[in-house]
Amino acid sequence: MTHRLDATDPLAAYRDRFVGAETPLVYFDGNSLGRPLTAMGPRLSRFVEEEWGGRLIRGWDERWLELPQRIGDDLGRVVLGAAAGQVTIGDSTTVLLYKLMRAAVAARPGRTEIVLDRDNFPTDRYVAAGVAEECGLTLRWIDVDLTAGVTPELLADAVGERTALVVLSHVAYRSAWLADAPELTRIAHDAGALVLWDLCHSAGSVPVTLDEWGVDLAVGCTYKYLNGGPGSPAFCYVAERHLPELTQPIQGWLGSVDPFLMGPSYAPAPGIRRFQSGTPPILGMLAMQDMLALVKEAGIGAVRAKSVALTSYAVELGDELLAPAGVVLASPRDPARRGGHVTFTHPLMREVTAALWERDVVPDYRDPGGLRLGLSPLSTSYAEVERGMRLVREALAGLT
Amino acid sequence: MTHRLDATDPLAAYRDRFVGAETPLVYFDGNSLGRPLTAMGPRLSRFVEEEWGGRLIRGWDERWLELPQRIGDDLGRVVLGAAAGQVTIGDSTTVLLYKLMRAAVAARPGRTEIVLDRDNFPTDRYVAAGVAEECGLTLRWIDVDLTAGVTPELLADAVGERTALVVLSHVAYRSAWLADAPELTRIAHDAGALVLWDLCHSAGSVPVTLDEWGVDLAVGCTYKYLNGGPGSPAFCYVAERHLPELTQPIQGWLGSVDPFLMGPSYAPAPGIRRFQSGTPPILGMLAMQDMLALVKEAGIGAVRAKSVALTSYAVELGDELLAPAGVVLASPRDPARRGGHVTFTHPLMREVTAALWERDVVPDYRDPGGLRLGLSPLSTSYAEVERGMRLVREALAGLT
Incomplete structure (x- = not known):
């Protein structure tokens, strides 16, 4: 019944x-x-037979090189509230956190603190600790109630002129606390800091409007509410206004301005592709596309x-x-x-x-x-x- | 006929x-x-139906968390000449190059140069340039003939007491020059430097015996002769003797000693798993397993x-x-x-x-x-x- x-x-x-x-x-x-x-099993079989097996290396020119940005744009439109050109897919959430944190602290020279809360997801805290140590910054911790999360009052108390970057989870991994993202973003900006949102526990289930909120940076994973499969690649968002100035430390050929020129030195691509490093994980990007279509439909x-x-x-x-x-x-x-x-x-x-x-x-x-x-x-x-x-x-x- | x-x-x-x-x-x-x-199409369909779809989150405990090390061990045995516990799968070649270069230069304090050749693959050169810049080192370039590669004489001229790390390709991506890896490794060691071999163009087609050669570090990709599919994850090798001392900068939860403790601070896992950062890309690791079995059989x-x-x-x-x-x-x-x-x-x-x-x-x-x-x-x-x-x-x- x-x-x-x-x-x-x-x-x-x-x-x-x-x-x-x-x-x-x-x-x-x-x-x-x-x-x-x-739809996944048949899609993967088709991919192996027709696209990988049929097009072989030609697949890169025909479709795969642009796929991280194309899916990024779809993701931006359907679940992130981000206009085209600001989202790409690749790496893991952890690696993207590292890239974006390094990019952010370099863009706020003279500021000495990264602000985050003690209940942020472990990988966010561990990466921040590593970045702080290598860049000579300190972490400023916000204590939160385990059944809640970071409130505007808590964040306002923590940020100031020393804050380079605020790292927050949109939905807390234990309590499910849903942060007031636009208000917290405003508070970070009022202090002159950049803000990096971890959307792992919200993307695909809670509406997100990054452009409207004025967010600087965001990352998230695709294997939770986006059903990309175990260890499917992560996504990152960098607001268009920051793209010309932000660079990341893992200077790989596929983030360079012209990968197949294979020139003597690295120059970052002009757009979001500069946040890529190595060869994009195409197989891992297949499943999320069907789920995105489903979320769009619903x-x-x-x-x-x-x-x-x-x-x-x-x-x-x-x-x-x-x-x-x-x-x-x-x-x-x-x-x-x-x-x-x-x-x-x-x-x-x-x-x-x-x-x-x-x-x-x-x-x-x-x-x-x-x-x-x-x-x-x-x-x-x-x-x-x-x-x-x-x-x-x-x-x-x-x-x- | x-x-x-x-x-x-x-x-x-x-x-x-x-x-x-x-x-x-x-x-x-x-x-x-x-x-x-x-075998790939059917294997992927089975994975979706039975393993991902059937076991769901339980797959991590049952099999997936150890999969990068298990495949790493197979790869070590079948094509790399590496005893168990020294190889893991994950990220891209570029990201692993970054991790290993950072680990290596930190392990040679006081030394100021990374040695590599102008015909090394672009991503190797670009990553090295980034690591040198952020760590205050300089790059020392070896000029090579385009139809050949780095010879023992060329390397001996380039290394010395300032050399922290030598980064070389086992097979050159343009000329196919096959380097004399054991001899070049010995020359780097005689100068007190560590050596990092890029095996992208050799793994799976040229016999490699990393343990026997006394190699310190190696990386390689799995989508060329290991048929892992477009953008399948890379591998890295860290010699057992270095594992206790070498750490990498992208401190993620899955490289920590006890990921599911989710404790307040990062401590690296004791073994090769410390070179992992985020959630392992399981879907991308499926294809290479069948190819490894084939190489083993042949x-x-x-x-x-x-x-x-x-x-x-x-x-x-x-x-x-x-x-x-x-x-x-x-x-x-x-x-x-x-x-x-x-x-x-x-x-x-x-x-x-x-x-x-x-x-x-x-x-x-x-x-x-x-x-x-x-x-x-x-x-x-x-x-x-x-x-x-x-x-x-x-x-x-x-x-x-």
Whole structure:
């Protein structure tokens, strides 16, 4: 029997486009690795036979060299609110964080601090620490409440004339706190700093309008809500006004002005391609294209509406089923401040997660004591949420 | 009718394992982008359905997190002559060059020069220039003959007590000059320098024995003779003796000692994994595994023997068919000093290349005036070489 909420969900039919949607598995980790689309297997086979196997090296001239920028433009249009020419695909989020942080601090000479919060994703913190050390800067840490994130007040207290760069996550990886990006960007700019947004946990589920917000720099991954597959390449955004002045340290031939001139010295390409270094990972860019088309078809506004409805339903079920067992909501209750996942804490959640995996219910565990439920809007049903939440209760009951 | 040389080629049957081998296309660019194996399409479909789609996020724990090191070990055993624990897969050649160069110069404090040759591949030269600039070092250039490469004499003249690092290509991308890697490594070491070998144009076609040669560092790509697909991830080798002391600047979570602890600060993993940064590109690692299995089955010695026979045949046909038209061999005539490709020069070769592409003969063009023929041993037949060389003569005749 169809769940009452699925029956009225205008996006319900999209679920059938994903591999495994028909199985009894409850998948609460689409915010970590999105499901493949059913279109993927055939697309990859076609690619191998026709494009790689058929065109061979000619594929680079005909299509692949421009693909990172072409997909970047699509991504900009469909989910990032970025005009063409500012987004490219490649490397990993970590490598792109490094490139953009190095570019940013070089563009703010004399300023000595990078501001970020202690709950930012580990790789962001580790890269920032490395960049700070090699460039002679210091990190200025913002302490945040684990169930929330960086507020305008916290950021205003942290930035000043010493701030070169502010590095923030749009959606916090544990709490799902949805930062007030335009306001935080304004505060960083008022202090004369650049701002670098990590969109890993928002791109594809929360509307982002980078141009409108006046963002300087952004990175994100494509294997979460953009379903690009395990380890698919990341994206970066550099606002057009910064492109002529910002350069990055990994000077590779494919970021140079004319790669096939193979000249004696490096000069960066004039546009966003200067943030590329090596040969673009074409195979890894195939899956995200189908997902982008799906998000475009559904509309990012409708995707966000379903995301809010799914997480609100999980919060409601948490109140009803889990709170009596001592489980605490560790995500914002206000949907306007919440991204696409919901975290519940309890001292036994590590064990609960293990027990659930045994039963084909797949959430994630994040210290301290957090059961994290990622509800990817186009591939998750309300029935799945309800069944999963009941099984969480059962697993917890079995352990107490 | 079977070509007389194909009839006696013990590796002839391998050609049927590649997509498109049955078509009339003459493919002389397997040293730039190897053909896909026919096994690839089905392998990718299976991966999407069963591994990515079926295991989802659990795939990381079950298999993917270790995959870069597992394939690295296979690569070490089958084609690099490297014991386990010293090779990993990830990023692009360019990004790995950056990481290893930064690691190397930090390990030789007080030394002020990076030595490399003017004919090294552009990305190697560009990365080295960037690393030198940011670390306050200078580049010391070796001038080489375009039809040859770095000899022991040239290197001995260039290195000294100021040399921190020597960066060399094992096979030169234009001339196919095959460097005397053990001797050049010894010369660099005698000067107290580290040596970084770029194996892009040799790995998979020329036997490499990194451990035996005492090499410190190496990188290479997997889309040429390892048939990993367009933009498949690169590999790096760091000798075990250096692993405890060498660190790289892109401090990402997946190179940290315990990624899922997500602790407050970065500490590098003890082994080769410290050279990883972001999430490993799993989809891009699938194709190279089948090719590695094929090379293992054939044996790298037999692969090299066929490679020498193919390039010698091309040289012989060049003497017969092209030399009378003023074409000059720009690769070593001695097969012991020649890698897996052959370059012929003539002032019209750019136009010849364009004309050949029109007729489904696909070589590469490299300035100045070089027609480069890459003869990937397991997918190229002698009949293909003969037909291709005759068509080169025709194309040239049509232009003069």
